[in-house]
Amino acid sequence: MSTHHDSEQNSKKKGKPIDLPWIEKYRPRNLKDVIGVDAHKAKLLDFLKNFPKKRGAVLIGPPGVGKTTLAYAVARDQNRDIIEMNASDSRSSEDIKKRVSEAVKSRSITDFLDDGKNRKGKIILIDEVDGISGTEDRGGIATLVELLKRTEYPVLLTCNERLKKLKTIYDECEVITFGEVAKDAITLVLKKILESEGYTDLVPLAALKKIAENAGGDFRSGINDLQSLVRGLLQTKKAGGTSAATATKEMIGNIKPSRDEFSTVFKGIAKALGSASVAEIKSTLGAIDMPDVTSSYEWDRILQFLLQNYTKITHDVGILERGTDLFVLADAMLGYLRQTQDWSILAYVIDFISAGVAGINIETGKKAFSHKVEYPVYRNIRDGSPDAMIARIGRSIDASEDEVKRELLPLLKELLRSDKDSFKDEFMDWLGFETEDRRKITSWLKR
Amino acid sequence: MMAAKNIPMPLGRIFSIKHEPKHLSEVAGHEECITRLKKMIETGNVSNLLIAGPEGAGKLTIAKCFASDLFKDEYATSVSIIHAANRLSEEERDQAKRESHVSEKRIGSMAGTDLIFPKFIQVRVKPVVELQAMNSRGFKILIVTDFDHLGQDQQGFRRLMEVYGANCRFILLTSQISSVIDPIISRCQVLLVKPIAQSRFYKEVSRVGSIEGYAFKYSFINALHYVTSGNIGKALNIMQIFMLRGKEINEDNLFEIIKDTDSPDITKFLELSLNRVVPEAVNLYFQIKKETALSFKGFLDLLRKGALQVPLEQPIKARILSILAECDARSITMASDEPHLLALIFKLGGINNKARV
Secondary structure: OOOHHHHHHHHHHOOOOOOOOHHHHOOOOOHHHOOOOHHHHHHHHHHHHHOOOOOEEEEEOOOOOOHHHHHHHHHHHOOEEEEEEEOOOOOOHHHHHHHHHHHHHOOOHHHHHOOOOOOOEEEEEEEOHHHOOOOOOHHHHHHHHHHHHHOOOOEEEEEOOOOHHHHHHHHHEEEEEOOOOOHHHHHHHHHHHHHHHOOOOOOOHHHHHHHHHHOOOOHHHHHHHHHHHHHHHHHHHHOOOOOHHHHHHHHHHHOOOOHHHHHHHHHHHHHHHOOOOHHHHHHHHHHOOOOOOOHHHHHHHHHHHHHHHHHHOOOOHHHHHHHHHHHHHHHHHHHHHHHHOOHHHHHHHHHHHHHHHHHHHHHHOOOOOOOOOOOOOOOOOOOOOOHHHHHHHHHHHOOOHHHHHHHHHHHHHHHHHOOOOOHHHHHHHHHOOOHHHHHHHHHHHOO | OOOOOOOOHHHHHOHHHHOOOOOHHHOOOOHHHHHHHHHHHHHOOOOOEEEEOOOOOOHHHHHHHHHHHHHHHHHHHHEEEEEOOOOOOHHHHHHHHHOOOOOOOOOHHHOOOOOOHHHHHHHHHHHHHHOOOOOOOOOEEEEEEOHHHHHHHHHHHHHHHHHOOOOEEEEEEEOOHHHOOHHHHHOOEEEEOOOOOHHHHHHHHHHHHHHOOOOOOHHHHHHHHHHOOOOHHHHHHHHHHHHHHOOOOOHHHHHHHHHHHHOOOHHHHHHHHHOOOHHHHHHHHHHHHHHHOOOHHHHHHHHHHHHHHOOOOHHHHHHHHHHHHHHHHHOOOOOOOHHHHHHHHHHHHHOOOOOOO
């Protein structure tokens, strides 16, 4: 991964505090240094070779897999200039038009320096096209399509998800879809960075693997984790404290635990469900570190865990009812908190949850939770729910969404199920639904 | 012809949409109300209106026909319809935040109320009423359905009515006039819309039926009138389901269709809850939710209607209704439906009932 240019920097920097974010410092400059995306590399090169068969390519993939990096590396390899535009900055069609046409016309300074002889031309890079918001910026999308039809230079677009509103753009483009990066590829990159930084002794390989695993296919977060780990280790070393080995261990402990570390969550939930003391439950639940959600959703998640399991404490409906009432209050507070973003409310949420559990145990006189704690059932309602369809119908016939659901949905189901005529296709076309949405509707129709 | 938006092709195949009246003269029943509205159009003297009546009685249809007769081919640029029951989308909330010079203070007595308000008016209502009317009448019309859903925010709405009254007239629709605040009522002419009479209902349904090639017995339409509470749109939807299923048109089949379109497994849910079969009741709820796309509130609504029809003793029914009301009130600021659902099921299970559904 490191290039000649990088190692020069390193020799000067070695042993000094780290300043430049590694994610920038070690961004691959050349195509051969870009790791883990070989298939995509080939597709992109093909696209450039065949230009203008297709005039644009859109790179779709989760954050941090190296879409932008790949674009820059290709440009550098082929001696092209990159003209970058962030689509979320300039939103209106006018804006995009102006910026793009200027960029396409103007020659870059390097053109003048070497008479443009060594330059093969330009690549226009439009980052984050998902940022163009749906309705209000239809003009923005249309302008991009226009650009894609006429541009003299290849256009690369990036976005995180395949979006319906961008269909017209995809139609003009070569679509290259990125998946998550393999753990091994991330480990490899991390290792190389450590080598160039000269910290190979500091961080053991096991720790690198751990970081790579936690990165969840995202180079950026993996590299950032590594940098903060190293920074922390250097500080403890300086302070003359514990040995490097112990410090590393601690540091790794601080990195988000991976999936199998849910066991601590299970233990915490079980302990809380077996207690009749509000204070104890509060401190037990407060100590739980939910691995799979951001901290702002931790209490939602804890409540889900409790709801999945608390009914095992007793079969007495009356007792459960009184406990559930407190959970309901906690949930109402959570909802209120989300709407107002007033985080002082959280204290009540925690109190209500703890009081709910304690109340049940006081009434039943139980002193321990002797059941296996279950993982909350994930009831993915949104998938396959026809929300978008309902909203669209509502707008067309001036009915509220509830009214559509109440009055029209049963008939609509019937119409869509009946294969008498082409209603279904016509209907989906009118909605502008593509495969993914069609699949959802079809699965919703099945009973 | 003028008027409302063109109905998109596939939806035009739905009888209730295809045969929806476009002019006041085509509206079945409601003679008294329609005479008054026609008078208003004649004189050009249009005041703010509050149309009250049960669900499906035809309030919105009347309002739309009135506006379309009033503005003719200027309808599209002069009339806006807002549904107070549609919650704000994430995008709209953000927009409101960006433009927030409306106070968002929600402490003290305002805590716990439905929080659509300032945002709702800011994002949905204000842009419409602010925009200058551009038509020969010199004002435009804003129709708000389910107006009572605005709750506390009606005060804010009243202010808008005063400030923009010259530029915009309001037609407010509600099925719960008792939840509309007095200052609003006093600023409007109130029209009461009753469910359409049986004879008129018969005439209208058979008229559409004959266009679509169907003939009905009188007794069947009576049954249809009963199950739809006189809602013509709903009756036409049921008629079309009959057609699609190729079922013989009789009362037995009607009740069968009603059972699975109107209250999908609601009785079953009640039965499971009352008998304390908790996990099954939970699963059934999520299944119903997936099928009907109903919100928790909408589900409670179905349950309320279902509970009234189930053969249970009166005191038990009363207890069920009070539980539903309690759950409904508490779900206003809910974050997720699961705790609310469990509380509902346990409460129902707590009813000391001997009778079984």
